Structures are given as structure tokens and as C-alpha cells.
Amino acid sequence: MAAEEVKLLKTWSSRFGLRVVWALKLKGIQYDAIDEDLSNKSALLLQYNPVYKKVPVLVHNGKPISESLVILEYIDETWKQNPILPEDPLEKARERFWAKFNDEKLLPSIWGAFTKEGKEREEAIAAAVENLKFVEEELKGKKFFGGEKIGLADLAFGWLAYLICVFDEVTGFKIVDERYPLLLAWMQEFSQLPIAKDNCPPHDKLVIKYQALYEKLHPAK
């Protein structure tokens, strides 16, 4: 069998890159990690992702794929062990719907609450509260979004498990609070998974990074 070559272009802190790491670890796939400096993008990154010039990029036997959710589906179709999508088309659709909801609604609203000021921040917080309600509802009767085991949606939401506490610490404002007991329980369960425990960026390093960003965006008056 020909040697398989799997490379992952990411950064140490990229929450989208981390999803791909989790999927590769879940399936026991060996890969070379290439950490990019986004202030000085490598020629390789620009060659492999000319459209977005972003991480993550998965390169499988020389062929590049960008966009983390597209990469996750590719990984699932190429390496069949420990599937992250169910067989049933309706259940698959549900996983895709919620992964999309995280990327298009939940994450941007929480990011807005972190980065914006004044009225824009209030609107972002209001949106986040709405979005979190839906997520909480979806978790009723389930351990993970995927049921008993994690799936695509869990990988998409996974950033909450290690990054929300960083945002809480930096801003002094708790966005995922006791109104969302199921989500808080899910965050605990997710962070205890071997793939998460062994593969999250160091908390202290994240606090330093986001503290610096926060101060830059919200200079003390």
C-alpha cells in the first residue's frame, strides 16, 4: 500500500484548525502539522488556499482542501473508522444544520460580544442569548449533539469547551451562564474526551493572546 501523506496547515490557536486535529486524532490518522504565522503567510499556504488564504488546509497526497467543515466531511468519507457523521440521511442533515448554525450564527454572535463596543456589542449579546437558547434546546435528552458519541456538530461547537472560559476571564463577563445547564454539562463532557484533553491549546497562552486582543480593541479611556 502506498504511503499516505497527510499534512495540516493551521495555527497553534485556530479554533477551525483544531476541529480538524480532533477529527484526525479520533480516526487515528498520522499527519504532519504545519503551524502558520498568519502575519507572514507561507508560500505553501497561498498556493494551497488561493481563494481564502486561510487555515486550516488539509493536504492529502498533495491535494489541498480548505474550509474546516468541508475538510471534516472529506476526512469522514476517506477514513471510515470512528465515523463523525451517521448513516441515516436525516440524522446527517441534522448534524450539518447544527454545524452550520455554530459557524454562521452562534460563533459570530459570541465573537461580536467579545470584539464590539456600545450598541453593536449589545446587539451581539442579544443574538448570542437567542442562539444559545436554541443550542440548549437541541441538547435535551442527549449527552452530545451526536447522541451517545460525538459527531460533526460536536466538533463544530467544540471551541466553546475551551475558549469560552478564556473569554469569561478576559472580559469579566460570563456569556454561557447558568441559564444553559445542558450546554455547560456538554462543555464538561467534551473537554474530558481524550481528543480534547490532549489537544487543546494551553489555557494561559490563550488568555495572554485574547487579553492583548481585547485591550487593542477596547483601549482604556
Next chain:
Amino acid sequence: MAEEVKVFGTWGSPFSRRVELALKIKGVKYEYIEEDVYGNKSPLLLKYNPVHKKVPVFLHNGKPIAESLVIVEYIEETWKGNPILPEDPYEKAMARFWAKFVDEKCLPALWKAGSSPENERAKAVEEACECLKTLESALNGKRFFGGDTVGLVDIAANFIGYWLRLFQEAAGHDLLSAEKFPALFKWSDEFSSCSVVKDSLPPKDKLLAYFKAHIAGTKAAETNASN
């Protein structure tokens, strides 16, 4: 066993037409329910799509699915004839990548180019042209993005295939032209005239009138805002 397939949509929405197109490609019979999304969303729509409260919503034997590209992938996996995605996982990933690019970059850029306030117009048009240029290169000499037949990316790009020409007529600009983007322009003709597509497009006059009214409404709001 009788299959129950329903689509909740609106006549002018490219998103609900994507779902109808996928069903037509697969020869699946369905019931269509027109929603009044501006005036009066039906209780059924709000029940079946409580998260987004939008069309399209797809109902298969009572089970609802929302988000047009999620629905299209469900249709692909449920009815196997006339596939709209390639078998090969890498080619499939490329199709999904381009469909996402259309949804997340092209469509917002095109909409902005036609409805931005004057002072933002030039930048919006430039961004829209960049998107069309990228899409043109993705076509890469093929008849359709899907190759010889309409596939996922063609379905996702339906706004560009048909709606855009009317939108730009209403907005008074010329983003997609044969001179600037010959391959994409030709594709839009191929797409909107191919048999499975052409009978399920909204009527030209009605759509043009809708866009004209929308753009006039945006301009009026701008004028009021600056007075």
C-alpha cells in the same frame, strides 16, 4: 408506501428554487406550498423552522429539514438517481467548497454591489467582480460546474445563473457581462435554458419588477437617512 414530500418556499427565492431544482433533477414528485415571508409566515413554517423562521423548509414523511444546501445534500443521499455530487471524496469536497464559496462570498457581494449606498458602491462592485472572476476560473472550461450535467455548485449558483441578470438590469449596472466573464456568462445561458431548470424559474417580468421596487425602496431609505 406513499411518500410525502413537501417544499415550503416563495416564488422569487433562489434558495427555495434550489430545493425544487434538486427534486426535479431526481424526478421526485412533491407538493409546493407558497409562503408569504414578508407579510405573514404560516404557523407550519414557524413550527418546522423555529431556529431561522425562513424558507425553504423541506418535509419528508413529516420530518422537516431547513437550510437549502443541507436539504439538497439530503435529497442527493435519499434519491440515488441522477447524482448531483461526484463519487470521489476529493471531487465531492471541491464541489462543497465551491458551493460554500457561492453562498458565503459571492451572493452577499453581489447583493451589496446592487444595493449599497452610493459612497460604498465602487468598493462593493470591485469585491463582487473578484468573486465572479474566481468563479469563472473554477468553471475551468466545463459546460457546467458539475461537468456535463447540473451539479451541486450549479444549483448553489442559481442566483448567478438567472436572477443576477435581472437584478443588475434593475440596479443599472453590468457585473456579469459576456465581455468581462465570457465563460460564466455562457454558463448562465446554459444553466437557465437547460430543460430541467428552465421550467422552474420565477417569471422574468415579476422578478424584474420585484428587484426594481426593492432597489427603489433602498434608495428612498438612503435619501431619507441623509435628509
